[in-house]
Amino acid sequence: MSRNKRATKLKVLGIAGSPRRNGNTDRLLKRVMAGASSHGAETKTVVISELNISPCRHCDGCIKTGKCVIDDDMQWLHADLREADRVVLASPIFFMGVTAQTKAMIDRCQALWVIKYVLKLPVAINPDKERSGVFVSVGGRRLHNLFEPAIATVKSWFTTLDIAYVGQLVFSGIDDGGSIDLHPTALKDAFSFGQKLTAGNIPK
Numbered sequence: 001m002s003r004n005k006r007a008t009k010l011k012v013l014g015i016a017g018s019p020r021r022n023g024n025t026d027r028l029l030k031r032v033m034a035g036a037s038s039h040g041a042e043t044k045t046v047v048i049s050e051l052n053i054s055p056c057r058h059c060d061g062c063i064k065t066g067k068c069v070i071d072d073d074m075q076w077l078h079a080d081l082r083e084a085d086r087v088v089l090a091s092p093i094f095f096m097g098v099t100a101q102t103k104a105m106i107d108r109c110q111a112l113w114v115i116k117y118v119l120k121l122p123v124a125i126n127p128d129k130e131r132s133g134v135f136v137s138v139g140g141r142r143l144h145n146l147f148e149p150a151i152a153t154v155k156s157w158f159t160t161l162d163i164a165y166v167g168q169l170v171f172s173g174i175d176d177g178g179s180i181d182l183h184p185t186a187l188k189d190a191f192s193f194g195q196k197l198t199a200g201n202i203p204k
């Protein structure tokens, strides 16, 4: 009985993409994950800046096998990404895109792109399960299109992973480390965003 219960728990993978530890996106991500956990999800957060992830070399070493030839932390992160039911990618905006750390991780999913589009095999470990993901971000400036290029990148990445992009939680005008705490609703919003993500009804 309890084993069955464990087996049905939603697996939520949080990815912290900022090089600034305990910064604004880290704080938001923690609340999103707390919200997911409060709904009974099994949560795991990885901090990309603490991992060893080289950029993709476009060596095509994965083209026949779908396995990246670079032996670093991306090997186990591929497995986590293929297994997750929900993915929460948190990255601040750096020069209108995601951080270099985040982009290196995304580019290394080229091996999963090969699995899907070249080998025509399922990317998800459980292809019958519905998978979805969201983007959490902040930027220092207040621009109407601040998050659009990063969202396009995240959508393209999720498509490769067979993850439905179901929304974003983004805040502009947040620059100093930890200043998200001064926002009137952001941390509360993040908690309920995590709850909604596990209930499956995040608005686009």
Ligand SMILES: Cc1cc2nc3c(=O)[nH]c(=O)nc-3n(C[C@H](O)[C@H](O)[C@H](O)COP(=O)(O)O)c2cc1C
Residues within 6 Å of the ligand: 018, 019, 020, 022, 023, 024, 025, 026, 091, 092, 093, 094, 095, 096, 097, 138, 139, 140, 141, 142, 146, 174, 175, 176, 177, 178
């Ligand atoms: C290299 C670099 C590039 C940045 N580029 C932008 C940018 O293009 N637009 C913007 O609004 N903020 C930009 N920022 C500001 C960050 O998005 C902002 O400080 C954010 O709060 C950092 O989030 P974090 O605390 O989670 O790291 C940049 C910051 C750095 C260090």
